Amino acid sequence: MSHKYRPTIGIECHVQLKTKTKLFSGANNDARNAEPNTLVNHIDFGLPGALPVFNREALKLAVRAALALKSEPELFSTFDRKHYFYPDLPMGYQITQYDQPIISGGQVSFKLDGQVKTVGITRAHLESDAGKSTHPEGSANSLVDLNRAGTPLLEIVSEPEMHTAAEARAYTEELYLLMRYANVTEGDLYHGNMRFDVNVSLSLTDELGVRSETKNLNSFRAVEKAITYEIKRQSELLDAGKAIIQETRGWNEAKQKTVSQRTKENADDYRYMPDPDLPPLVLDQVYIEKIRAEMPNLPDFWRKELGALQLDEDQIQLLLEANIDYEAVGYMALIKAFLSKVDLAKTLVNWLVNIEIPLMRSSEASVKLISSARNQLYSDVMRLSKSGQLSSTGAKELITKLLTEPELPGDITRFAEQANLLQQSDQNELETIVKRVLDANLNAVKDIQKGETKAIGFLIGQVMSQSAGRANPELTRQIIEQLLK
Amino acid sequence: MARLSKNDVLKLARLARLELNVTEVDEYIAELNEILEYVEQLQGVETLDLKPTNQVTGLTNVMRADEPIDYGYLPAELLKNVPQVLNDQIQVKRMVE
Numbered sequence: 346m347s348h349k350y351r352p353t354i355g356i357e358c359h360v361q362l363k364t365k366t367k368l369f370s371g372a373n374n375d376a377r378n379a380e381p382n383t384l385v386n387h388i389d390f391g392l393p394g395a396l397p398v399f400n401r402e403a404l405k406l407a408v409r410a411a412l413a414l415k416s417e418p419e420l421f422s423t424f425d426r427k428h429y430f431y432p433d434l435p436m437g438y439q440i441t442q443y444d445q446p447i448i449s450g451g452q453v454s455f456k457l458d459g460q461v462k463t464v465g466i467t468r469a470h471l472e473s474d475a476g477k478s479t480h481p482e483g484s485a486n487s488l489v490d491l492n493r494a495g496t497p498l499l500e501i502v503s504e505p506e507m508h509t510a511a512e513a514r515a516y517t518e519e520l521y522l523l524m525r526y527a528n529v530t531e532g533d534l535y536h537g538n539m540r541f542d543v544n545v546s547l548s549l550t551d552e553l554g555v556r557s558e559t560k561n562l563n564s565f566r567a568v569e570k571a572i573t574y575e576i577k578r579q580s581e582l583l584d585a586g587k588a589i590i591q592e593t594r595g596w597n598e599a600k601q602k603t604v605s606q607r608t609k610e611n612a613d614d615y616r617y618m619p620d621p622d623l624p625p626l627v628l629d630q631v632y633i634e635k636i637r638a639e640m641p642n643l644p645d646f647w648r649k650e651l652g653a654l655q656l657d658e659d660q661i662q663l664l665l666e667a668n669i670d671y672e673a674v675g676y677m678a679l680i681k682a683f684l685s686k687v688d689l690a691k692t693l694v695n696w697l698v699n700i701e702i703p704l705m706r707s708s709e710a711s712v713k714l715i716s717s718a719r720n721q722l723y724s725d726v727m728r729l730s731k732s733g734q735l736s737s738t739g740a741k742e743l744i745t746k747l748l749t750e751p752e753l754p755g756d757i758t759r760f761a762e763q764a765n766l767l768q769q770s771d772q773n774e775l776e777t778i779v780k781r782v783l784d785a786n787l788n789a790v791k792d793i794q795k796g797e798t799k800a801i802g803f804l805i806g807q808v809m810s811q812s813a814g815r816a817n818p819e820l821t822r823q824i825i826e827q828l829l830k
Numbered sequence: 831m832a833r834l835s836k837n838d839v840l841k842l843a844r845l846a847r848l849e850l851n852v853t854e855v856d857e858y859i860a861e862l863n864e865i866l867e868y869v870e871q872l873q874g875v876e877t878l879d880l881k882p883t884n885q886v887t888g889l890t891n892v893m894r895a896d897e898p899i900d901y902g903y904l905p906a907e908l909l910k911n912v913p914q915v916l917n918d919q920i921q922v923k924r925m926v927e
Contacts, residue, residue, distance in 0.1 A: 364896050371899025381918045382909060386901045390908050402896035423884055430847050432922040479919075480926050487926070488919035614845055619884035627890040 350547035350554075350583060352576045354513050355505035356568070357542040358520055359498045360530050361474070362406045368473045368497035369397030369440060369623075376477075376492035377536055384492040391436035397622055399424075403497045404626060406529045407447045407471055408636045410499055413527035413643060414466050416451030418633060424471075424623040428616045433476040433489050441500075443617045446470035447626065453503070454645075455519035456658055457512060464516050465504035472498050499529070505544065505553065510572040517541055517568050518662070522644045525669045532669075534563055541568050545575040547583060554579075555589040559603050562596055571596045574603050647677045653684065654691055660698055667702045671709075674716045676702075682720055692730075693723050700744050713751045722747050725757040729767070733817055734758070739766040768817040772824070775808075775816060779824045782807045793829055801825055834862050 364374050370388035373379070388395040411418040425443035451466035474496040480487045501520065507513045521539060525532040532538050540563050546556035557579070559571045579589050594603040644665050651661060668676040676697060683690040705712055714722065726744055729735040735743065743766050747753060754760040761767050782804055783790055792800040801822060808821045839858050843850045850858065905918070914921040 366896050366898055371894065371897065371901070373898055382905050382920070383918075385905055385908055386899075386903050387908065388901075390911070392908075392911065398892060398894045400896050401893040404893070428845075430845075432920070432925055476920075478922075478925055480924060485924055486914075486916070486921050487924050488916060488921055490919050616845070619882075621885065624885055624887060624889040624892045 350549060350576075350580055352508055352572075353505045353546050353548065353553055353556075354507040354509075354572060355544040355556075356503045356507070356513060356516060357544070358501045358503075358517065359474075359540045359542075360410070360501060360524050361538040362403050362497040362499060362529060363531050364400055364402045364406070364497055366400060367495035368400050368403055368471065370495050372495065374496055376490075376496070377533075379492050381488075381490035382492065385494070389435070389491050389495045397440065399623060399626070400497060403471060404447075404628075405636060406497075407469070407499055408628070408633060409527045409640065410469060410501070410524065410529045411448045411451065412637055412640055413523045413529070414448065414451030414453065414469065414501070416448055416466065418628055419445065419447055419449055420628050421445060421625060422447045422470075423625045424620040425617050426620050427472075428618075429614075431475070432487065433478045433491075433494070435476070435491060435494060439472060439475065440620055440623065441472035442470035445625075447499075448501075453516060453519050453523065455515045457515045459658075462512060462515070464506045464512075467502045467504050469499050469501040472500055474498050505546075510569045510576070513543060513572050514565050514569040517565050519644070521565070522665055522669070526641060526643045528641055537561075537563050539563070543568060543572055543575075545572055545579065546589070547576065547579045554583075555591050557589065557592055557594050557603070559594045559596055560606070567596055567598065570601065571603055574601070578603065642677075650677070650681055650684070653687055654680075654694060656694060660694065663698055663702065664694070667697075667705065671705055674705075674719065679719050679723075683723070689727055692727060696723065696726075696740070696744060700741050701748060704745060704748060712748050714748045714753070715751065718753050721753055725753075729758065729761060733819070734767045735761065736768050736817070738814075739768065742766055765813070765815065768815055772820070775812075775820060776824055776828075778808055778811050778816065779804075779821065779828060782811060783825070783828065790829065834859055834866065 362368075366372060366374050367389065370386055372386050372389055373384045376384055388397055408418045422442055423445045424440055426438040427441050427443070428438040430437060446468045448466070448469035451469070452463050453466065454461055454463040456462070474493050476489050476491040476494040478487050478489050503516065507516060517539075521532060521534075524530045524539065530538050540561050542558055542560045543562065544556045544558050546554040548554040557575055559575060562568050562571055575594075582589055590605075593606045595606050596602075597604050647665060647668070648661060651664075656664075664676055664680070667674075680690055680693060680697070683693050701712075722744070726735065726740055726747075729743070730737070730740050739761070743761050743764070746764060746766075747757075747760075758767075786804060786807060789800040789803055793804075804825055805816075805818055805821050808816050808825075809818065836855060836859060839855055839862065840850075842862075843855075843858075909915050909918065909920070912920050
């Protein structure tokens, strides 16, 4: 692949707002399990004379988004009509915000390979979604379902300030966390709650080249792959002395490539005009301050809280995602409760990252323990580990077992003992086993006495197997050394 | 003075998904230009200190609570307005290849 061109990437992201009803009508907004054309009314169908009325909740969510993007909402913004004809757009225009959007400016910062990168936000505007179309195989027709028509979206437009596919991916991941932590969207990527359009251009100079826009990517991986593909495709065209066409492309997941969709119409072709049905939005500072005061903690708050633990970025990312995916558990708050002792908090993070969270991801239903018992569970397991009664394998098994019970047992030590998870730390019992092993392995004993300490490991292994894996290895070593002195 | 060319009219027709024959194109060039000339009188108005008028009602922040509203229309009634319906979906000419 040619590296002589500098790629420039800008991203538009459509965030579906977490409202009960649509942006301009009182129809239910959750189309996920609804039969076609059941969450509709005269407004969503674009019938003549229907009057759209703005949803107050959408404004609140847009203000929260503004604050999460380190911006301030605009005190005055307006709605416009963007005209184009397409079968999934019954009114013949989309209601959006053109020259006076609810958010102007902002930024998203994230860490990539240890470096902090900040991407500017150009603007973000409220708009209504179109309907959903399907194209049955072999049919001469397409089918349109208007359940999604009118769903509130916030389109967040970044500055063209990214230069690699990895940067773009990291940007979309951070934007996702911000929008979920700010409680703006459900963030269900599978159902298209956040969809990304990526603009990619290549240039040899500071002047931007002709861009392609790959639309409707609904995963971070697809964003990264589509951009990587576009950089390669455009490089090859430029190397061959061919021109890049400004066009809209789509990502074909099966073929792992972008494909041309249509040449992009110019902005004037949309014939934007102010929507006379929708009066402007005028915000005052009191309203904004009230929302600011109610803002939930954002990812950076938790990154700072966890700073003392010096976790790597992947661990923090995993915890941040789990914390929001399993809000009822509240992983960040749980870790915070252990922060006064850094070594304990690190042990906890290790267990969460390697035991509990993978278990939640693979079979959430099997985890039955009430959230409030987590602190006790982990404190108890830490105590047993620290006293040497529990090996790391034993700790993993015990945690897994305890998580699948609705409540903690009254006596956790007894529970672990009955489950055969405690290490054999009784000096006398262990000595009996060690003596038996020494008698049965006289060659190894001779080797050790000759100074070949490697054989100790072999003997410890024998003791472990005789004790069904429950012998405390450190204590076993001490006993062997003592007996052979 | 703005004059619409034949190409302008053809482009407008394409955007509006209208099929025009040769006579119609000539008719529209003439008629649309007449309309433009009429509207062009506005160019004479001094607008230096004026804000654009998007609204004439003076209203702001017309909003509703985020609660479902039963408007009394059944989906089946709404679908009666649609030329072709298949399995409760709106059937249209195929949109993609």
